[in-house]
């Protein structure tokens with residue numbers, strides 16, 4: 001972000017950088033517990049350190065879409081950033097216009113940051129997914145552009161697990177149907193095919209953050225828990241890992257999916273898997289819409305094999321709230337599915353609680369702010385994780401060099417040749433795949449020295465992007 005033009009106004013920037021009265025100190029020292037525990041020991045968070053900013057904070061533009069929580073807006077406002085805020089996602093052409101000159105974008109699950117969109121983002125430094133899933137972003141292309149992506153890996157896990165517990169009871173007691181009947185004046189007091197969940201078996205596919213939380217809650221209800229995962233994971237309570245998906249399907253009364261959207265999980269449950277399930281069992285999906293073959297599920301319900309389903313996610317989801325948005329034009333099986341008994345449909349609200357959204361807002365906004373202000377990429381999902389302890393308050397004429405480059409032999413020799421004319425206080429470098437990230441603090445450097453460093457690094461053939469913080 002620091003261009004040679006900006007370097008001309010360096011003197012002012014130095015003044016701003018040493019002024020600690022703003023909020024960067026507050027933000028960088030008050031992340032959530034999960035964020036704190038991910039910070040390497042070498043980073044001092046307790047000591048008062050110099051706030052690094054190479055820019056007037058008012059120049060930083062943040063685009064927030066999809067009703068990102070106000071906790072994030074407050075953090076960004078506290079930094080003095082310019083925040084443009086939208087409650088919904090944007091159509092692709094509008095998104096391309098908006099993304100052109102922003103430095104950071106915050107999204108949730110609807111906004112697709114594809115290569116086609118990202119290549120218009122000429123000033124973009126960082127992306128924040130204010131959710132768990134990151135499948136909506138082309139992570140590799142973002143990394144190739146030198147753009148780090150952050151998410152919130154488990155702030156909404158509990159909310160999803162609680163929703164699924166509610167759905168298990170709702171399906172077992174056909175509560176959705178009884179409620180709809182009562183809303184239309186029908187009194188239908190029945191017990192036929194309504195069950196307690198105590199003693200029944202819950203099969204969890206994907207025993208990660210959500211699956212494991214759910215396992216504990218289900219056992220508290222008196223359920224037996226089986227789980228299937230591609231990796232071996234320690235069982236909580238008396239849950240048991242099974243070695244094949246078929247074994248889980250054949251033994252479970254309720255099957256629930258908690259896997260990421262990947263090529264391997266596409267249609268993970270389709271006609272053969274429904275056939276392998278127990279007669280009268282139930283299917284739940286609050287992971288991603290691609291994981292279940294819904295037309296096959298519709299057939300399995302129609303023939304009575306599956307006694308009910310609860311779905312929170314769909315292959316295509318509306319871009320914004322509104323009546324009539326969920327229809328056959330969006331997914332051509334909608335009217336068939338909604339006409340079936342014991343089908344609970346929710347609009348991707350698994351993680352939509354006040355607690356989860358507020359925690360996610362703080363966690364992701366803090367990660368973005370630390371990356372913008374300090375270059376710290378710890379917690380990024382597509383980038384080498386690099387950080388350095390802060391600069392001491394009394395240090396002046398210091399510059400932090402952030403150099404993102406292609407991971408090829410010879411780069412460090414070239415970069416260190418450039419930096420070796422100056423006093424390198426500390427430096428750290430790491431790589432992930434084709435991308436590498438070097439962070440170095442240089443002291444006793446004046447304006448012309450900074451310009452020289454910038455110009456020389458900018459001329460290297462391996463450069464993807466450079467930022468200088470001072």
Ligand SMILES: NC(=O)c1ccc[n+]([C@@H]2O[C@H](COP(=O)([O-])OP(=O)(O)OC[C@H]3O[C@@H](n4cnc5c(N)ncnc54)[C@H](O)[C@@H]3O)[C@@H](O)[C@H]2O)c1
Nearest residue numbers: 132133206207208209210229230258259260286287350351
């Ligand atoms: N409905 C919602 O609002 C909502 C909220 C949060 C998360 N989610 C979705 O739920 C998914 C799971 O979340 P999480 O936090 O538990 O993720 P996680 O990464 O902690 O756990 C996922 C687990 O799935 C396993 N897995 C991956 N591929 C598999 C396969 N082919 N077969 C079996 N297991 C496989 C992994 O090994 C891992 O243990 C997320 O990817 C996200 O898309 C939805």
Ligand SMILES: O=C(O)CC[C@@H](O)C(=O)O
Nearest residue numbers: 108109110131132133351
């Ligand atoms: O809030 C959202 O839009 C996504 C919620 C959930 O699917 C996630 O990935 O965390």
